[in-house]
Amino acid sequence: MSCEIGETVEVIGIEDGMEASYFRAQVIDRSPGRRTVRYQTLLADDGSPLEEVISVRRLRPSPPTVVARFHLGDMFTLKTRHLEINMFPIQKHNCVFIKSGRNWRKEESGSISRDRVEGIKLSKYGDGMAWFRGCLIGKGCFGRVYVANLKKPKSRYSSFPPILAVKSAEVSVSSSIQKEKEVLNNLRGCRNVIRCFGEEITTGENGKMVYNLLLQYGSGRTLADLINKSGRNGLPVEERRRSEYELHCWSEEEDVSCFSVEESDTEETGSSNNPLKL
Numbered sequence: 001m002s003c004e005i006g007e008t009v010e011v012i013g014i015e016d017g018m019e020a021s022y023f024r025a026q027v028i029d030r031s032p033g034r035r036t037v038r039y040q041t042l043l044a045d046d047g048s049p050l051e052e053v054i055s056v057r058r059l060r061p062s063p064p065t066v067v068a069r070f071h072l073g074d075m076f077t078l079k080t081r082h083l084e085i086n087m088f089p090i091q092k093h094n095c096v097f098i099k100s101g102r103n104w105r106k107e108e109s110g111s112i113s114r115d116r117v118e119g120i121k122l123s124k125y126g127d128g129m130a131w132f133r134g135c136l137i138g139k140g141c142f143g144r145v146y147v148a149n150l151k152k153p154k155s156r157y158s159s160f161p162p163i164l165a166v167k168s169a170e171v172s173v174s175s176s177i178q179k180e181k182e183v184l185n186n187l188r189g190c191r192n193v194i195r196c197f198g199e200e201i202t203t204g205e206n207g208k209m210v211y212n213l214l215l216q217y218g219s220g221r222t223l224a225d226l227i228n229k230s231g232r233n234g235l236p237v238e239e240r241r242r243s244e245y246e247l248h249c250w251s252e253e254e255d256v257s258c259f260s261v262e263e264s265d266t267e268e269t270g271s272s273n274n275p276l277k278l
C-alpha cells in the first residue's frame, strides 16, 4: 500500500494491551519505509492529536464507508483476521466496544457493544479522569467490575496500564470496597495479588456519586474459573501450589481443601504468570 500524504489509514497498536487494536490516523509525512501519522482518536499529553513516525508495516487501508444503514436492534457480524463478533447498535453513539479475547476496546464507529444490557450499564457510573468505562465483566456482593481503557494510553506520564479493572459502587454503599482498598494497600508488593492503582469518585448518570477502585486487570481469570475448567482431576499440581500460596497470603486460616486433589502427573494447563482474581 502506498500511504500517500493526506490518506486516511489505520495503525495497529503494538504496546501492551493495545495489540491487535487499530487506530485511525492520517498520513502527514513520508520517508522510505516509514510514515508520520496523526491519530484521530489518540491524544498527546498536551491534548493535541498524537503524531508518530511508524513503519509502513503497521498500516492498513482505512475501511470503506459503510453504505448500509444499521438501525437500533439490527444484528450484524463484524469479521477481522482474528475474531468474529455479533454486534448490534443500541443507541446513536459514535463509539463501539469490541471484545478481543477477554478484553474490550472502544472504537469510533456508530454503534455500541454486542450485549445490550452491558452496553446500557456502561454509562451508569460515568468515566474517570483518565479512563473510559468499558463493559461489565463481573458482579460481586459489593460492587460491579468493569473493564476500563485509558483515555491517553500512549501517555508516558500515566501511572496506569492501558487496561484496568474498575470496581464500582455508589458511595453510600461502598464501605466494603473501600475496606478492600486498605487490604490491597497492605498487600502491595505481593507479586501474585492484584495491584490497586488507587480510588476515584465519578458521577453516575443520575448525579449519584460513585466510588471506584482502580485495579490491575486480572487476565488470569478467577480461581473458580480455573477449577471448573480443570474438570474431574481438579487443578494441576503446580497451579494448586501456587493458588494455595496466594490464598495463605490472605489468611493463614483459610480452608483451601477445595484444591486438595490427588497429586497427579496431569499435564499443566492454563497455568500462567498472570495474577489471579481470588
Ligand SMILES: Nc1ncnc2c1ncn2[C@@H]1O[C@H](COP(=O)(O)OP(=O)(O)OP(=O)(O)O)[C@@H](O)[C@H]1O
Binding pocket: 137, 138, 139, 140, 141, 142, 143, 144, 145, 165, 167, 194, 215, 216, 217, 218, 219, 222, 277, 278
Ligand atoms: N481485577 C479484576 N480483573 C478481572 N476481572 C475481575 C477483577 N476483579 C473482579 N473481576 C471479575 O468481576 C467479578 C466480581 O468481582 P468482585 O471482586 O466484585 O466479587 P467476587 O470476588 O466475585 O465476590 P465477592 O463479592 O464475594 O468478593 C469476579 O468474579 C471476576 O470475574
